[in-house]
Amino acid sequence: MMLPNSPxxxxxxxxxxxxxxxxxxxxxxxxxxxxxxxxxxxxETTTIMAVARATQELSTSSLSDTLTFVDAPVSGxxxxxxxxxxxxxxxxxxxxxxxxxxxxxxLLRHMGNKNGIFLCGDVGxxxxxxxxNNYLSAITSLAASEALNxxxxxxxxxxxxxxxxxxxxxxxxxxxxxxxxPGVQPNVPxxxxxxxxxRIELCAKVLSMGTDLAKMVGAKTILDTPTQYxxxxxxxxxxxxxxxxxxxxxxxxxx
Numbered sequence: 001m002m003l004p005n006s007p008x009x010x011x012x013x014x015x016x017x018x019x020x021x022x023x024x025x026x027x028x029x030x031x032x033x034x035x036x037x038x039x040x041x042x043x044e045t046t047t048i049m050a051v052a053r054a055t056q057e058l059s060t061s062s063l064s065d066t067l068t069f070v071d072a073p074v075s076g077x078x079x080x081x082x083x084x085x086x087x088x089x090x091x092x093x094x095x096x097x098x099x100x101x102x103x104x105x106x107l108l109r110h111m112g113n114k115n116g117i118f119l120c121g122d123v124g125x126x127x128x129x130x131x132x133n134n135y136l137s138a139i140t141s142l143a144a145s146e147a148l149n150x151x152x153x154x155x156x157x158x159x160x161x162x163x164x165x166x167x168x169x170x171x172x173x174x175x176x177x178x179x180x181x182p183g184v185q186p187n188v189p190x191x192x193x194x195x196x197x198x199r200i201e202l203c204a205k206v207l208s209m210g211t212d213l214a215k216m217v218g219a220k221t222i223l224d225t226p227t228q229y230x231x232x233x234x235x236x237x238x239x240x241x242x243x244x245x246x247x248x249x250x251x252x253x254x255x
Contacts, residue, residue: 002040002074006047009039013051021051021058024067036103037069040088042134042206045127045213048091052123068096070104071123073130076112077198079178079188086112089133090119091126128213135210137173138203138245139223142230144174145249148181152253159184180249189244197244204231 001020003009013020024035037055039048048071055069070093076086088108092100097119105117120129147170151161158181165175178197179185189197211224230248234240239254240247 001038003043004041006044009041009043009047009051013037013039014054021054025058028066032066034099035067036100037067038072038104038107039069040072040074042073042130042209043071043127044209045124045131045216048127049124068093068100069123070100071126072104072108073127074112075130075133076116077178078196081111084111084113085116087116088112088118089126089129090117091121091123091128092119093123131206131209131213134203134206135213135224138207138210138231139227140172140174141180141203141245142227142248144170144172145180145246145252148175148179149249149252152181174246178244178246180246182250190246190249194240194243194247194250197246200231200234200240200243200245200247203245204228204235207231 001012003012011019016022020037024037027035039051052069052071055067059067071091072088074086074088080086088111090101090104090108092104101119105114108117118129120126147165148158148161152158162175162179162181162184165171174180178188178190180190182190182193185191189195207224207228211221211228213219214221214224230251231245234248234251237251240251243250
């Protein structure tokens with residue numbers, strides 16, 4: 001499954017009557033075959049761990065260790081999905097990994113690059129990897145947009161500026177794969193009026209998940225607060241809300 005948020009995950013997995021775990025328990029009484037449950041959404045760590053604990057308790061108590069839960073959040077966005085080059089970050093119990101991970105990889109390779117599927121550690125590690133990746137991506141979306149806007153305001157050629165950045169120290173995923181300035185790169189959201197990308201609202205959500213993870217582990221952060229402030233202002237403007245996160249460039253350029 002690839003669910004959008006924690007309430008959906010709790011409803012789909014943990015509902016006592018209609019949830020996936022309730023169904024697995026019912027099926028387990030007559031079918032002892034190994035069952036694999038995999039969540040590919042980017043969900044708060046606490047929710048993923050709650051499902052993992054419930055799965056373990058159910059497996060230990062009634063399913064004789066035939067039920068396995070893994071988290072395998074995905075990165076790459078709509079463009080990666082279209083090209084079947086998505087990256088998956090898998091969290092799987094060390095005890096079950098030797099048998100489970102090859103099965104997981106055989107399934108995920110149909111949506112992603114076989115070299116872009118990673119076993120990150122125990123259940124929950126895949127989610128942590130994804131949240132940290134998205135935290136960095138959100139901040140670099142704003143940073144790259146600020147830099148390119150300075151160049152455009154200075155009268156520089158944005159395509160040439162981007163080319164120079166991409167062979168220099170400022171190179172990042174945003175400047176290489178999803179350039180924020182319209183017309184610089186074909187078939188990216190900025191050249192489609194910032195449509196069909198990773199929406200600014202989702203970008204703000206995953207950034208806040210990174211902040212929550214940082215608080216959970218006691219890590220000091222600086223750049224998340226000003227980035228969230230910028231995203232909040234962008235999302236409050238009808239011209240930009242609902243657009244790809246790189247619309248922060250347009251917001252900067254027009255204000």
